[in-house]
Amino acid sequence: MxxxxxxxxxxxxxxxxxxxxxQAPQPTQSVATLRAHTQLVVVDVVVTDKSQNPVRNLKASDFTLLESGQPQQIKSFEEHGDPSGTAATKPMPVNSPGIFSNYSPAPSDAVNVLLVDTLNTPVTDQIYLHDQFRKYIKTAKPGVPTAIFGLTTKLLFLQSFTSDPELLKAAIDNKNIAHSPLIERVTGGNTTQSADQMSETVATSGVTAQPGSTAFMQQVIADLKQFDAQQNSFQSQLRAKYTLDAINQLARFLSGIPGRKNLIWFSGSFPLDVLPDGSINDPFTVVASSEAEYRETTNLLTRAQVAVYPIDARGAMTSPNMDISQSTSIYLDDAKRFNADEVKYHLTAGAENLTMLRMADDSGGHAFINTNDLVDAINKATAAGSHYYTLTYSPTDSKWNGNFRKIQVKLQQSGLNLAYRRGYFADDPDISLQPHHRSGKASATAAPPVDPMHVAMMHGAPDSTQIxxxxxxxxxxxxxxxxxxxxxxxxxxxxxxxxxxxxxxxxxxxxxxxxxxxxxxxxxxxxxxxxxxxxxxxxxxxxxxxxxxxxxxxxxxxxxxxxxxxxxxxxxxxxxxxxxxxxxxxxxxxxxxxxxxxxxxxxxxxxxxxxxxxxxxxxxxxxxxx
Missing domain, CATH: 2.60.40 (Immunoglobulin-like)
Incomplete structure (x- = not known):
């Protein structure tokens, strides 16, 4: 008591x-509203013409909103965007000595957050990314506040909201952005594994010439392939876990800032699912899925009104198997290996691109893949999120059963492009946001879950602003x-x-x-x-x-x-x-x-x-x- x-x-x-x-404007989808048993769904809509220019001065009557095919009544409608592009950051309230707050002031319109992901980006591509980022700072529209985060095996808060180009340059050059310990080079390809090294050793040493040694060495090599595959699967899962945990933490930080947030994510991405590997004895030991964690991430992004704009930092990609500097004698010893590596490269690259596309689509952003002009991609991402409309509605279906509900937004005008989140999981907002339990047998290489409170209490972590x-x-x-x-x-x-x-x-x-x-x-x-x-x-x-x-x-x-x-x-x-x-x-x-x-x-x-x-x-x- x-x-x-x-x-x-x-x-x-x-x-x-x-x-x-x-002093802080309250978001439309507030906790107080939820406790009043009037569930509001917030949908931010970016409308552009054929030249990707924002379309302004639309009215609520121009929009039609549907959920799971059923028309919904628009409860509120608002247009956002500063035509001059110079929205000012609200001043931080002055506290007395000894008093501190996690309140974060931000511009009244959409804000931009840059996430530099070195965890999932090869070192060679990081050099190109830094060069492109410096070019962007030189040409960026003045007066637009931007925050910068880094991602290694944890989320790094590099720079709070600022429009000072010198501070932004210093943030991107931060020495704490270490290279990834879980990825060495481009996706897929003929990276030599321990099984390859053993195969080359056996082929050059003449070990198999000894009676009875052939079957034994084949079993050793098969076991090493199994080990290599499980290690690769575990590393992929760690990358997925670290990345989703970081984006979750970022969403918790941004949730206290009202309005739309544009998260521009520079990354080589990661696969959400690890598929069976037919080249090893037990193909299903490497199978893993991050779908439950991904669902939690999309829920947090939705409630924080964060739209994700992934930019593939690797640029336009070609198969590394064609690069003679990457080749080894493994293709000479195994003629089928080249085809296997080609298939693996395209499957993995496709899975990584799919992660970017899904996250963009599910949050109302846009993915930029296979482009070498990263500066242009950044400019397009910031421009796309600088002007938007916010629509809210109370679903006619009041049952919060956890099912996915598809959202459709239509305009009376034709020939315009609409970007918005395509749906949400109907999870009760007043119950725990813990990840859903997985069904079925867990993978032998599954990465352990992370307690979000443990992450939020780490030294140097961004302030969590949900409360x-x-x-x-x-x-x-x-x-x-x-x-x-x-x-x-x-x-x-x-x-x-x-x-x-x-x-x-x-x-x-x-x-x-x-x-x-x-x-x-x-x-x-x-x-x-x-x-x-x-x-x-x-x-x-x-x-x-x-x-x-x-x-x-x-x-x-x-x-x-x-x-x-x-x-x-x-x-x-x-x-x-x-x-x-x-x-x-x-x-x-x-x-x-x-x-x-x-x-x-x-x-x-x-x-x-x-x-x-x-x-x-x-x-x-x-x-x-x-």
Missing amino acids: LSKLPLLFLLPLTASLAQTTS TLKVRVLPTSKARETDVAKGNTLNPSSDMKGPYRRYAIDIAADPYSIHTEQASDGNYHAELQFLTYVYDRNGSLLNMESDPVRANFSPDLYKQILHSGLPYRQEISVPLKGDFYLRVGIHDLVTNRIGSLEVPIGAVKDLPPLPASAATETPAAPSPEK
């Missing part, structure tokens, strides 16, 4: 949270302590040592982003988790506090929380000497929505401690679950 919220906490923190929330947070971080006193605060858990693999200083983490979360249910007794209930992590400058986790919470609010208290924010306090111990960072997060365990932010201890360590009364008084917060 919650106690009364202290006035000291209420005024500087939760009141400013309410101010920040009111808006306002956080006050202040020392509880100037005292040096030899023991960590009660409830803290030290990482056993770290060498963190005292003396420590204790900090109070006062959290105010946007209640409209949190799922609550009213019970028969009239009280409101929520299932939450509050976390605070301590990291050193190298990103090593040192200390943490994790509190699962079962909240129980009376109607009067819930009304107060809707006005001032949902508060919670944690205390965390940090070593006195060194550079450290706090990662603060909240997790809605019912809907899987997340809010997180990062605070450098250097920004708060010299601030005046909390007054004694505030340090000993617990803010209005649910008690941790025992």
